Amino acid sequence: MRHLLSIEDLTRDDIERILDRAAAFEEVSHRDIKKVPALRGRTVLNLFYEASTRTRSSFELAAKRLSADVVNFAASGSSVEKGESLKDTVLTLTAHSPDAIVIRTPYAGAAALVASWTTAAIVNAGDGKHEHPTQALLDVHTLRQKLGSLEGRNIWIVGDVAHSRVARSNILAFRKMGADVTVCGPPTLIPRGIEALGCDVRYDLDDLREADVVYALRMQHERMDQHFVPSLREYAANYQINGRRLGPRQVLMHPGPVNRGVELSGEVVDSPQAVITMQVKSGVVVRMGVLYEVLAGARDERSAPQPTEPQLA
Numbered sequence: 367m368r369h370l371l372s373i374e375d376l377t378r379d380d381i382e383r384i385l386d387r388a389a390a391f392e393e394v395s396h397r398d399i400k401k402v403p404a405l406r407g408r409t410v411l412n413l414f415y416e417a418s419t420r421t422r423s424s425f426e427l428a429a430k431r432l433s434a435d436v437v438n439f440a441a442s443g444s445s446v447e448k449g450e451s452l453k454d455t456v457l458t459l460t461a462h463s464p465d466a467i468v469i470r471t472p473y474a475g476a477a478a479l480v481a482s483w484t485t486a487a488i489v490n491a492g493d494g495k496h497e498h499p500t501q502a503l504l505d506v507h508t509l510r511q512k513l514g515s516l517e518g519r520n521i522w523i524v525g526d527v528a529h530s531r532v533a534r535s536n537i538l539a540f541r542k543m544g545a546d547v548t549v550c551g552p553p554t555l556i557p558r559g560i561e562a563l564g565c566d567v568r569y570d571l572d573d574l575r576e577a578d579v580v581y582a583l584r585m586q587h588e589r590m591d592q593h594f595v596p597s598l599r600e601y602a603a604n605y606q607i608n609g610r611r612l613g614p615r616q617v618l619m620h621p622g623p624v625n626r627g628v629e630l631s632g633e634v635v636d637s638p639q640a641v642i643t644m645q646v647k648s649g650v651v652v653r654m655g656v657l658y659e660v661l662a663g664a665r666d667e668r669s670a671p672q673p674t675e676p677q678l679a
């Protein structure tokens with residue numbers, strides 16, 4: 367695989383291959399010296415145009431555990447603030463000859479666009495509300511560890527589906543792995559036609575008990591230009607996952623950052639059913655699996671695209 371741009375591009379075999387490799391990397395995370403030489407001499411550029419805690423730190427750690435050299439670039443404090451465009455920034459940083467670029471931007475489709483400007487392997491770390499493929503992969507990895515297989519499992523994704531790239535990637539990934547997926551939220555936060563991705567739609571939590579896994583989403587205020595719910599208090603009253611709604615055998619997931627008291631009550635975040643910390647841990651090994659896949663896994667399949675010449679303003 368040359369790039370990882372979306373879950374849509376992956377087959378179930380691709381997902382299983384990446385996650386089997388991630389599982390093999392688990393052992394490295396338990397060693398005293400948490401490093402293998404798999405990507406020694408390779409350079410990974412982390413290009414983040416949007417806030418990130420978990421994704422950025424775990425990509426950095428993943429690259430370092432594979433012995434790659436890492437360059438971190440955040441838009442704030444860079445020439446982006448002086449008006450440099452995404453294309454010029456990418457072309458400028460490409461002068462450092464990165465082998466892989468991990469990119470997060472607020473623009474849907476930006477990762478695919480960047481892939482056409484450089485010979486580096488591109489890993490999408492979130493492009494607007496389009497996709498967040500490594501989040502979906504780490505969630506599948508977490509569920510494989512927790513439940514064995516996803517085949518026939520019932521997964522409910524609850525909350526702001528409309529603005530969530532995680533929802534889109536996860537519906538696709540969970541379906542590819544054989545799970546039944548239901549999305550649930552207020553009608554204003556469920557995009558019309560979402561069933562085309564292979565999921566059911568509910569507008570209330572009345573049947574939440576049928577879920578094996580409850581996956582809560584954050585309200586994506588940064589992508590909203592109007593009020594989609596009357597108030598957060600009313601939203602919480604109808605859709606918050608709390609001790610009253612969550613059954614004792616249900617697994618609770620959330621991609622982070624959690625807004626305690628909104629989509630989740632504090633008690634369920636801290637309950638033994640929550641695997642939120644496990645998801646963060648999975649992030650490192652899964653991103654090791656992804657970097658290995660695009661940089662070493664399919665080296666022979668590579669064909670070199672023609673990079674465009676830098677045109678700096």
Ligand code: ASP
Binds near residue numbers: 492532621
């Ligand atoms: N961290 C995830 C994302 O970047 C989820 C979220 O921000 O709510 O999409």
